[in-house]
Amino acid sequence: MKKKTKLIHGGIFGDEHTGAVSVPIYQVSTYKQDGPGRPKGYEYSRTGNPTRHALEELIKDVEEGDRGFAFSSGMAAMSAIMMLFSQGDHILLTDDVYGGSFRLMTKVLNRFGLEATFIDTSNLGNIEKEIKGNTKALFLETPTNPLLKVTDIAGAASVAKQFGLLTIVDNTFSTPYWQNPLTLGADIVLHSATKFLGGHSDVVAGLAAVNDKIIGDKLHFIQNSTGGVLGPQDSWLLLRGMKTLGIRMEEHEQNTKEIVKFLERHKHVLKVYYPGLKHHPNHEIAKRQARGFGSMVSFDVGSEEKAEEVLRRLNYFTLAESLGAVESLISIPALMTHASIPAARRKELGITDGLIRLSVGIEDIEDLIGDLEQALKL
Template sequence: MKRKTKLIHGGIDGDSHTGAVSVPIYQVSTYKQEEIGVHRGYEYSRTGNPTRFALEELIADLEEGKRGFAFGSGMAAITAVMMLFNSGDHVVLTDDVYGGTYRVMTKVLNRLGIDSTFVDTTDLSEIERAIKPNTKALYIETPTNPLLKVTDIKAVAKLANERDLLLIVDNTFNTPYWQNPLSLGADIVLHSATKYIGGHSDVVAGLVVVNNADLGEDLHFIQNSTGGILGPQDSWLLIRGLKTLGLRMEAHEENTKKIVEFLVQHPSVKKVYYPGLESHPQHKIAKCQADGFGGMVSFDVGSEEKAAEVLKKVRYFTLAESLGAVESLISVPAKMTHASIPKERREELGITDGLIRISVGIEDVDDLIEDLTNALN
């Protein structure tokens, strides 16, 4: 089955009971049992809900995995995955991960005894140096947020396999339409489904897919025990969003390529970060492991003042803390999505106060370029 067809017909296709072509929203908390312990596969909606299950089956199909899980947010998904580990365990992570990931690792999970080290995972030697005797997993975000660095998933998977470590990949930016980390050797793939998978700025959710049954059982136990599940209404919204994911991702990328061409030539722009540029340090890796370069771009205008001026002048780019929607969004990571990372650390990574991140929507690209032209001038 081709990708666009799988988006429509993957997982559970419609409703076999009624013939409905759309999976119903099962707005229910509990289920009638025939007798004690005898039921039709569902007993309580924290443990399982038919609408959520349809979404979980669909994302497992799309990511070419064994089992999928839907959570109430991307951070709930990340936290549940990290609960696979015990006090005293250590995880190596990509250095410029999303600020929320950094925060939960350094301000919450560290209090439970889960240690973390952040390194440039585009450099295998840095990963190797960071591995300790108690390291249990490697966690990579690729492309990264907000500097769009690309980590070689196959190479890191080989290293993880040699060291008997789990490889976890945040695939939010590329989505399963452009990139399938499990097929490249990862053990767990996760998404902030709030972003491209939902695609319409109307749902907050997280998704996880695992590559084997044992991991699936372990993660289901955590999901059921801690309860950070996604509700049926939001599950249905994600199923609906996924049906147009292919069309949207292609439209996002088509617009993005033209905007990148414009930004590279603009005198007010000091640097552009986009994996689709041949000058990008990991362009060849991105081209090899993904079928597209995505709709995220970051560019530096040199100062906090200039960045603030640009954000004040744009009309079609909405100032907001998210990405991946049909409308174009704009933000300054240092002041918004990555404000939880200490300033010294941000500067060390290259997340300057003049760095602007845009999520290119599917509006007419001429309007978007005109908007950026007016703002930058």
């Protein structure tokens, strides 16, 4: 089954009781049992809900995994995954991660004794050097947010397996339409499903999939115990959004390629970050492990003042947090998504004050380029 077909027919299709072609919203908290301890399949909606289960089956199928999970947000998904580990365990993470992931590891989970080291995983040679006796997992974000760095998933997972580490991949930017980390050797894949999977800026959600039953059982125990589950209304919205993921991702990327060409030749743009560029450091790896380069692009205009001036002039790019929606979104990472990372650390990573991040939508490309053209007359 091809990806576009699987996004519509994967998981659980329709409702066998009524013939409805859309899985119903089971707005219910508890379920009648045949006898004490004898549920008919569901007992309590924190543990399992039919609408959420349909979504979990879908992400399992499209990520080519063994089991899927739906959480109340991407950060809830990441938090639950990190609860697989124990006090004193050490996690290696990509250095250029989303600011919320950095904040979770350094401001919350560190208080419970979970250690974290952030390294440039786009260079595989850095991974083995940082593995310690208590290292338990490798967490990759690829492409990264906001510098679009690419890590060789198969190569990194191979190193991790040599040392008995789990490989976890944040696949938010690529989505399962373009990239499937589990087929490349990863153990767990997660998404901020708020972004491309939902696609319409109307739901906050997190999804995960695993490639192993034992890991799946452990993660379900944590999901049920901690309770950060996705409700049935949001599960239904996400099921609906994912049906069109394929056609949206193709349109997103086509627009992005044209915008990258425009930015590359503009005199006020100092640098463009996009894996689809042949001069991107790991372009060949991105081409090998993914079926597309996505619709996230960052570019540098040299200063915070110039970046803010560009944002003030735009009409069709909405200044907002988040990404992956049908409408084009724009942000300054240093002031928004990555503000929780100390300024010195941002500078070290290359997240400058003049860096602008675009999430290219599916509007008419002539309107988008015209908007950028007039905004960049600095």
